[in-house]
Amino acid sequence: MLTFDDGPSAAGSDNPTERVLATLARNGHQDGIKAVFFTQTRAWHGGGTDIGRQLIRREHADGHLVAFHSATPLHANHRFMSPAKLEETLQRGVDDLSGLTGRAPSLVRPPFWAYDADTLAAYHRHGMQMLLTDLNANDGKIYGINFSWHKRANMLARLGETRRRWAAGAMAAVDGNTPVVVTFHDVNGYTARHLEEYLGILLDVARELEMPLAARPFYDQRDELERAALASTVRSGDLRPPLPGLWNWLWQ
Structure with a gap:
């Protein structure tokens, strides 16, 4: 399940969000693919x-x-x-997306991965x-040095951790498949230029770890994507699922 944070980009030329959309539509x-x-x-x-x-x-x-991340000028x-x-900013975001897409967002991801029981409620x-x-x-990292020499090593390590949770039966199954949520940033130009490479890496490391893949391994129907996403959400503020990188140490 491919997810993208922080967008869309407002770049007038070589827009990374546009490039991401084009790659999802056609790639090798x-x-x-729907995200x-x-x-x-x-x-x-x-x-x-x-x-x-x-x-x-x-x-x-x-x-x-289309889901919600923030409704403030900065990444608050x-x-x-x-x-x-x-409450004000959440309602503003729901209204914004309802007006733009014709439907209220069903999903949210907190900026900086920072949440607690009160924000979840x-x-x-x-x-x-x-x-x-x-x-x-x-x-x-969007500005400055935003490239990566460790794309494959990082995905292999993270998917290896996920494999252990999957093998232990700790992940939800939806429509006969187990969703694995992957996070990118569509405002990162490097990500946009290398997204097809990232897709290949994800497939390669899944095979290396002997994780079975669906015939079409990436979600390509919005309704199936939404069901899978909702089944993977955090429902209680008492739960403490691992957060990416230093955020786990910082918030938990």
Whole structure:
């Protein structure tokens, strides 16, 4: 299950979100892949612009699942907001996406992976379930040195950890398959240029770890994608699933 955070990009040329959408549609591994896009609806350099809003509409029109990440000009931490401010920004985001796509978002991913029981309860009040991740591409750095020499090693290590959870029966099965959530950032130009390579790496390391793949290993139907995503969400603030990298140490 491919997911993308922080977008859309508002770049006027060589737009990374547009490149990601094009690669998902046509690539050497599986055409017509559908992904979950966790969008920032009011980002000053993204969803808050005409280009950003047009791309959110396109994501939905192309059959992807548009979800919520933030509705503030910057990538604001929900845990650091007052209860009133959090309620305001969540409602704003739900309204933004409802207006742009014609449907309210069913999924949310907190900025910086930062959540607690109170923020989770607020998400639920606004009709959203929280989806974290199983694998993280470590591509969250958007500016400066944002490339990676360790794409395959990172995916192999993270999928190896996921394999142990899967083998222990600790992961949900949906429609006969076990969803494995993978996180990228569609505003990262390096990710956009190398997405097809990342897809190949994911398939290769799954085979190396002897994890059986579906005939079409990436989700390609929005309704199936949404069912799988909802089954993989965190339902209780008492649960402490692992977060990517240093965020696990920082928040938990």
